Amino acid sequence: MKSILVLSSVVALAAAGTIDITKYPPLDQQAPPIPGINASYDFSKVPAIPVKGWNAAGGYAICPSTADAISWCSLPCAQGSGCDATRKDIISSCPTKGDWAMTFDDGPSNNTVPLLDLLDKLNLKATFCLVGSRVVERPDLVQRMFDSGHQLCVHTWSHRVLPTMTSDVVISELEYCARAIQDITGTRPTYMRPPTGDTDDRVRGISAAMGFKTLLWDHDTFDWEGVSLYPNALWPQWIQNNFTQWIKDPSLTKGPISLEHDVYTMPAAAALLTVPLVNQAGFKIKTAGECLSDMRVYQNQSYLLPPSGVAGGKLTVSTASASSAPAPGASATAGANKPSSSSRIAPASFVAAIVAAVAALVF
Structure with a gap:
């Protein structure tokens, strides 16, 4: 599928690697309600569903x-x-058999770099569902993802389970993440992924009112469980074995959307094995938007995707200026809904071995 460019005017994107973090809540803490935000959207159709217990x-x-x-x-x-x-607003698979959308959650982080290097070498595009707190930590990687033609997706500010949050917090969790991505790239994603896949008609109604489509998955590696449950030596092989079974599954009638995580060291290293595996099996690895034939994966763009069709993989974008988030108001609630950063550590020698093995395999 070739990219069609529709340009009305060209404006400069935000400088790569820069963002004003003072406009955002503390990292990994629940985003506070944003005063006046309701005036920006029409939430009149959001159903009155009770907040889930926790x-x-x-x-x-x-x-x-x-x-x-x-x-x-x-x-x-x-x-x-x-x-x-x-529910037409729930996306969990690609409609065409033979397509495969590989999606990666919770980043970006240092662990994302080897994965981006591999995707560049193979000229493949993936979808990255980004946590806002990680976005402001690594704006350089967010810009690199965007410039390389990968699809960026909102994954909340602090990885909260959205149905357990009041509606004003759901709004702010989505808004701060989207604004951070827009402040860096000049574009605002059209897709969001609810943390842990936990969603309901209220959360999806809020998301839809804010211009987001809900992106789930139908092939889960459960790689995050290995952070605490599986020995390092077994982890990549276990994840790779999942993909080996999936690519041979004769019951596949649609294209998979698979879930992995690039924030943790070991799952990110395992992805260096799974991407070549899917690619060599003959599947067409695409972004989620491309596999859905949805070429407008950013809300404020005036160009059509996939950006992989753009010469050199670089995008020229005509878009509204990036929005600015107001300074956070009330103090945020501490404690993110995710493992601590200490659980992301793996022996550097092991990861280096994985990288070397993949290099010998595909380069």
Whole structure:
């Protein structure tokens, strides 16, 4: 699919690697409500669904009754009920067999760099669902992703489970992440991914009012579980084995959207094995937007994607100027819904070995 460029005027993008972090909440803390934000969107169609409970001891959302879960299409509580098939705003697979959208969550981080290097070498494009707190930490990587033609996706400011949040917090979690991406790239994503895949009609209604489509997945590596449950020596092989089974699955009638994580050291290293595996199996690796034939994956762009069709992979963008987030108001609640940074560490020698093995395999 070739890219079609529609340019009305050209404006300069934000300088790569720069962002004013004083406009944003503290890293990894719940985003405070943004005063006056409701005037920017029409939330009149958002259904009045109760906030999910939260089991603090177990660290998980409490499901509503089965009837309510199905009625509100509360996922993953209603998984398997078929309610997601009745919601046009839920995307979990590519419609065309043979396509494959590889998606990576929770970054960017230093662990993302080897993955970007590999994708560049293979001339492949992926989708990165970015946490706002990581975005402001590594604006240089966000700019690199965008310039290389990868699709950027909103994954909230602090990785909160959105149905457990009040609506004003859901709005601010999405808005701060989207603004951070826009401040760096000049573009605002059209796709969002709810942390842990937890969503319902209220959260999706808010997202839709803000111009976001909900991107889920149908092939989960569960690579994040290996942070604490699996020995380092088994981890990459375990993830690779998942993909080996998936690419041979005769029941595939659509293109997979797979979920991996590039924020953690070991899953990011394992991705260096899974990307060549899918590519060499003959699947067409695409961004989520490209596999859906959706060429407008940014809300304020005047060009059409995929950017991989642009000569040299560089984009010339005509867009509205990047918005600025107001200074945070009330103090934020501490504690992100994710493992601590200490759980992301793996032996450097092991990761180096993985990188060397992949280099010998594909370069």
